[in-house]
Amino acid sequence: MNAKPASILLVDDDLQLVQSMSHWLRDFGHQVQTAGNLEEARTELAARHFDLLLLDLRLGSDDGFHLISEVRKAYPDVCVLVLTGYATPQTAVEAIEAGAFDLLTKPVLDAELQLAIERGLSQRQIAQENQRLRQSLDVRSGLENVLTHDYRMLKIFDVIDSVADARASVLITGENGTGKSMIARAIHQRSSRRQKPFVEVACGALPDNLLESELFGHVKGAFTGAATDKVGKFHLADRGTLFLDEIGTASPAMQVKLLRVLQEFEFEQVGGTKTQSVDTRVILATNEDLSAAVNDGRFRQDLYYRINVVNIVLPALRERVGDIPLLCDSFLHAAAETSGRDVDGFDHEAMQLLQAYPWPGNVRQLQNVVERAVLLSRDKVLTVQDLPPEVVGTVADPLSAALPQGIPSSIASPGTGSISQTQGATGGLPNQAAGPESGNRLNPSSFANKTLREALEGPEREIILHTLRRFKWNRAATADALDINRTTLYKKMKRLGLDDPRLQFALDEAH
Template structure:
């Protein structure tokens, strides 16, 4: 990777020679003769590293370091200093300089110190990029929907983000509980701390206990080393306990203490460990029924149910389907490098008529499949998965059709007749409504034996 380095020294010949040496190492180096000129360059350009002399007239290296730390804190600074002022350079390292190089110096020493500083700069930049991606992915603006039921969810999330209250997310599988949990974390004061997720239904009881609380070496057969648990890993941040309703009853007592006191013992340990963790739990189960049936501890339920948020299934927010589908289409088309601009009215009508038992996850999969197979800029009915029509809500039909071809033909006929009625029988306008060419519509009308009048009869 080609890095950009700024060399600052009032001995301009030394600055030029050092910049040339850095360029021989494969870097892009710029030499300037003072701190004021360095500040002007930093305001105009981005540098991955600054090497600056300590003793300079007007503005010295200490003052320059202070300005860089204040305005560009992600940029590492290496101090160049004469041997007699090494003690000052050590103090500057404590104030935030990456390291110092004593004059006269060996180029090999410079190369090694610069390499270490640039590795740090790369890590910081990658972390910033990932953080930006996470913030962009989980900011509240990415929670798509305008239905009354989903606006209520957004309002609840906004209310609870800034608190440290425990949140219980309930809703059917695929309704977006994981995304909402992450949105709560990344819009909270803990956003810069860890977000740790555990699926309580994915592991048996003995493994889940070790996963949550960790263990010490020798605690059980196979425990060959100490292991930190998810509670400890989430210290300072958020712990997301997904599918909490499936947690074994035997483990719930230990979890209750951890939730109440934020204290636990790793398996095999004889000393308690305290953590500062914000808890978010999620389940698709009816937790009150689980408590009544003895499958879930009542005291633990009330500890988790401090701030309940119910995520509505997609069938209860059908008006959000076009918005969600358009959002998925934009992201998926960009990632696949395909130029797809939208959905035909027929495709949107078909998606709006579907019950979506798999909720948002199923809709995402449907759009992804359509993007893969689509050959035109607009996704049309044939691009959608054919099983999408197996339980549409038309005419009170439920379950699988007896004849899939006949059912699809009936649906296509309904869409065409509906478009022709809206267009008063004008095929050009009806074709535009359906997102197909006039020739394609004519062939479909002929294939389905739809009889046309000046105005199509109902």
Template sequence: MTSSALSILLVDDDRHLSESMRLWLRGLGHEVRAAESLASAKAALNDQTFDLMICDLRLGDEDGFELIEHSKKHHPNTAVLVMTGYATPETAVEAVRAGAFDLLTKPVIDAELNLGIERALSLRNIANENEALRQQLDKRSGLENILSHDYRMMKIFDVIDNVADARASILITGENGTGKSMIARAIHNRSRRRSNAFVEVACGALPDTLLESELFGHVAGAYTGANSDKVGKFQLADGGTLFLDEIGTASPAMQVKLLRVLQEFQFEQLGGTQTHSVDSRVILATNDDLAKSVAAGTFRQDLFYRVNVVNIALPSLRERPGDVPLLVDHFLREVSETCSREIDCFDGEAMTAMQNYAWPGNVRQLENVVERAVLLGRGPLLTIDDLPPEVTGRGVSAGFGSIIAADSPGNPQALSLGEVAGKTLKQALEGPERQIILQALRANNWNRASTADTLDINRTTLYKKMKRLGLDDPRLQYA
């Protein structure tokens, strides 16, 4: 006796056998519906949801395998039990491959049928549980290495899910070290293209001629030293994803060629005349402000609109200090395992110093700082003494080669010229300004009115600065 009443579709062209089985199954408490052909069975499957379909392999001139495959494709939650009077080992294997859970040989004994029903439903339940587990794990598939609790990053994760399978180009913007390459890989890994290649090209690392050859390939004799044909990255990424980093460095001539391939997905190899077509998903990244480059005439407006269909702007690490402890813990465990060092954690003072620091090099710099601390640390508990001077502000003079960012008693702070190279004055002052406001907020228990009075600015100015510097996240009060 089965454990509960089931809805069963019985498919057999032998009316006498079908009626006998139907009466017996109904006697066990099951709801049974009969069909004699492929058409009537498919119609029944469309009309009603069944727990189980018991199907003969020979339905007059029709093939039961077709019905099994149809059920597996369109009604995967219906378990399939096959019965036939012409069973061979090969038939059983073929039936299971088609989607059946078990095969019984006619004439079917009642106890054998009952056991077959139980076994088919048990296997179906296991398959459903495995699928549910796979879907649960897939929620973070491709995002495993992107650690964040920040609401800005949560929104970005939603965008990744929404655009993963879109054909449109995606532009990822953000400062160096914010993880643009990881986001591009996450998009690829969460798309239907995940089984194909992810190809990355650093556009800023190659001169124009070599970049063209790298992207589009070349034919033998295209230039001196080109002794054989070469397949370009666009072709290598056919069916997959091509990630073009530092796209803002592309020359005007290269921009024209990129515009054409992004519009038509067609190109010619360097020195060749044959037109190649590809199905490559293109993701681009830059730390430049392309809108300003368009205004300055150094980046084509039509290319900008082509690549900027979906823009993912990554926040800097200083805008999400609440993620610092999470990232530090991750890097600490990684580096400790790699270096075979037994390290427990950073103490509270060291963690506070890291959360207060502006991190001009973002997550990449944080990883390097943690690695340095693990390698040079003198015990399992890392302290502020294990952090470099630029993070703690200790032992940094205000002489030549440094710019004083804040000079409060007991908390000297400095920025090296290397940290501000290539930045505007406003960008260079963001880190020190953020630290001063954060310290004032903490000193005033996050009372904004008192903080504004302490800093001698009006409240509106303080609110705008907090929003711009990422200090409006309420979780900072408990970090």
């Protein structure tokens, strides 16, 4: 027998068979306990752990089917093999449905029993590995998936552990891109509701009438187009977690409905009269200052106090600069694996710029910048040439308006200089020939040991990229604006790595 030694409980009222089979099993290194009826079997199961149960269906006046069901519920890790001298096709079906792995007919051949035990133990091992994998995935979806060394984030982790199992609402606030959805998922995964659904709704993406139907569901005929009944998100998240993102965009009418369901956990479907009750944990998020919205009359005070039981404030990425190398490393390896690129990381000068930049789009923007750098790079080590203009400081960041006052929109690392753009006659292209009075400064050390062609590749790539974005990747319009023919443009795009269709997606996401 090739199976690893296992702990086996043999349940049969045939004493001669029990003695013979138990000796045979022990010869293969298995640990065997025996029982002659269901009561003895239950005692053995309660006393010690077993890997395998060999069970006769007829035990005097006892029915072995009862024990199969009990073992399936109380000891799901135990593999059950049924032995019977009165097998019919229907008996086999009923045994499998009750939870048995296999059914063998007496008299059982040694080779047949050996194979069944091996298969049963192998199936049990696979089930245990699957369970460990599910637990691992749960962990990855929890706090362990939030990369940080920042003390403020570590304090937030402590709060999450404290409130994970509370039914009270949690309000997560922070700028766009700080990871509010990830924190909501982490709370769900740390709670006893982790096996139930996590349902997410972006409140700002739906008009008020559709949002009500999305949250509470509707009955057939409730409005034009309601051809069938629809179950709402509150019901789908019953005994699980409902995450309401962008809650600050909810209209006054919707705020009233939300207040009721958060107080009583009861609601009616749109067009319906039947009151439904749910046990749903609600987590909400916003990038707005809700206290200011309350003062301005845009948000109900009673709803604000209802949802603000626990408030988790996520710091912006510029406030946790020490996490940027850690996040870059994670995003870089993920992007390199997805795109099939061989990339090691950013050099010191590029990392300085990444840490100096204010990141108005926070972690989401950083991820897009890293993915862009991986797609554009021709070398294993990423440099300043692989960063977008707004990070290097060569153009104004289109997201700079989102920054708080006092944060500059363009930051250059000391000693690297910056290149300010002016508008030339070519319709918005950088005027590289502008004089010193325009603020143009180049760092000669960045061109050391490079040929003229190599030194010009960076600016040429950025000029073409800027124009492609300006004309929404229309290559004909781009070629006309650059005063070159389309064939030349295509060749330059291929040489500079700008012909990858994934690059357009990554850049569009970043801007």
